[in-house]
Amino acid sequence: MKHKMAIVGFGGMAGWHHKEIQTIDDLEIAGIWDIKEERRAVANQKGLHVYESLEDLLADPETDLVLIATPNDVHKPVAIAAMEAGKNVISEKPVTLSSADLQEMMEASTRTGRFLTVHQNRRWDEDFLTVRNILKEGRLGELFRVESRVHGSRGIPGDWRQEKEHGGGMILDWGVHLLDQMLLLFPGVSIRSVYATWTHVTNQLVDDGFSAELLFENNVRALVEVGTSNFISLPRWYVLGTDGTAVIEDWDLSGRIVRASGVDEKDVMPVITAAGLTKTMAPRRDDSIFTEELPKARSDVREFYLNVMAVLEGREESRIKLPEVMRVMKLMEAIARSAESGEVVKEIL
């Protein structure tokens, strides 16, 4: 069966979808709609059909799927209109701006019987999947802390991402990916508390970075951090267990695992610093540790589209479940509440 997808909003991300979809059998782009003349012209140059209006796009009986790649505030109204016009919907992330908005979208999906999903493509990030492998293997002993960070130094991008009314800010932009990944590392484990701070280094209207500390019911603490004024980046992932530590430096999967070998260190050489000496912080003796390769994961993000088509054909369940998306939305709201009040938010999420 061939599926035809129409795209609403033909900016940067829609260009990426266009490129990926060209490599997928059974999925075709029927056309696009964008409110900007210049973006419609770009689509035209690429040989894509350009609809006259959103209404024209939604009235096309040939399409069964609408992909929404507009600024974040536009996702909800377009998604609801598309489902009411009988279309299945893929919304870009973040699905919308609040849990109440998502609730409305989910109700529209139930009412119309149309499929609604979200492009949580970073579930296919190889660094994230590698951390999942590390946790599954249990090589680090009992896990007690996971840190996940992305750092850039160019501030918040100078487009709608700087404006609150369009759903700007880094919690909604990058936080939504990193929090989704963190929750997937601990399936079925509740969060007991959230403490967060945010930054306004380059922008006063929305957060241009944040740091959130989550305490899971199993006593694992997780740190999720996004920074846009960081000229030196900290590692993408840092994972700590009772018997070892793993680091993934970057998206290129550089990194390592260091584990205790079980050899007792009786004669630790202290480190002499200018103002004193320490055994506690002295480096490990070589024979007391193993340094190991990361269990690197490989992935193909096109599985996202294949899964959407399989769901529409009744062959598979959706890989991105709306209750999971809702949980991330509520977690982002708890993070905003903590950052605003300066207090720990204690609620079971």
Ligand SMILES: NC(=O)c1ccc[n+]([C@@H]2O[C@H](COP(=O)([O-])OP(=O)(O)OC[C@H]3O[C@@H](n4cnc5c(N)ncnc54)[C@H](O)[C@@H]3O)[C@@H](O)[C@H]2O)c1
């Ligand atoms: N999943 C990912 O990895 C990823 C990466 C980047 C962006 N995104 C998401 O994709 C979406 C778009 O981001 P972008 O970087 O492409 O932004 P962009 O500004 O490059 O593109 C948005 C486009 O939407 C158009 N638009 C605005 N309002 C519209 C409306 N009412 N109807 C039709 N078109 C409209 C704009 O003219 C623009 O061309 C956002 O939700 C963003 O969060 C996702």
